[in-house]
Amino acid sequence: MDARTIASLLRVAPEALPLALAEVHAAMTVDAPLRASFTGWDADALRAVVEGGGFTVASIAAASGGLRVHAVRVRTLPDYVAPGLRLFAVGLNPSLYSADVGVGFARPGNRFWPAALAAGLVTRDRDPWHTVRVDRVGMTDLVKRASAGAAELTPDEYRAGLDRVEQLAAWLRPGAVCFLGLAGWRAAADRKAVAGEQVRDVGGVPVYVMPNPSGLNAHDTVASLTDHLRAAMALADRRPR
DSSP states (O other): HHHHHHHHHHOOOGGGGGHHHHHHHSSSSSEEEEEEESSSSOOHHHHHHHHHEEEHHHHHHHTTEEEEEEEEEEESOOOOOOOTTTTEEEOOOBOOOHHHTOTTTOOOTHHHHHHHHTTTTOTTTHHHHHHHSOOOOEESSSSSSBBSOOOOOOOOHHHHHHHHHHHHHHHOOOOEEEEEOOOHHHHHHHTTTTTOOSOOOOOOOOOEEEEEOOOOOOOOOOOHHHHHHHHHHHHHSSSOO
């Protein structure tokens, strides 16, 4: 992707920047450089959004009328988020497989997409673009680093990830945030948490926590995960937007 194309994609309103970055991320190879200028941004907020887009920020510096960012495309998933979301779904972290195909929960054994279709949360299988643009369901991960398994993640990564998700939720104001994985929420927020609606909010937005839909989780089925997603949607729909 050439610099002119990147510049045109990133010349968007602030709320549209995450999806623009997701498009750029999809068009680039791992370790490819991103150099672009942005106006109307605080440096810390811009760093968080660019990193959420699937990049490691090497530097942010003042430039004529804005900020100049040098970043590198990472082997991970970008945030698929936008204003006006009904629900904001947060996984633990991308698998290497999902990072390579560009779709969260992509493995055939993962129950997220079958449960989301059964619950009426999404209307197209394994299509995050349709999910965010049509179904108004955003997707991200608590930890952006892709790995072979969630067991590789540390409590510090979970806590830092929760701070980032909190900033996104406060900015975009979805109906509710649904964390797909008790382990991440327990490590980041409440070690005694159980599945269901939580006492603590995230960025002023109500939170629902459900079991991990990974095929490695033998305690839950598509049917039980469907019930959790329906409950998360009901929580989201109670909140006026």
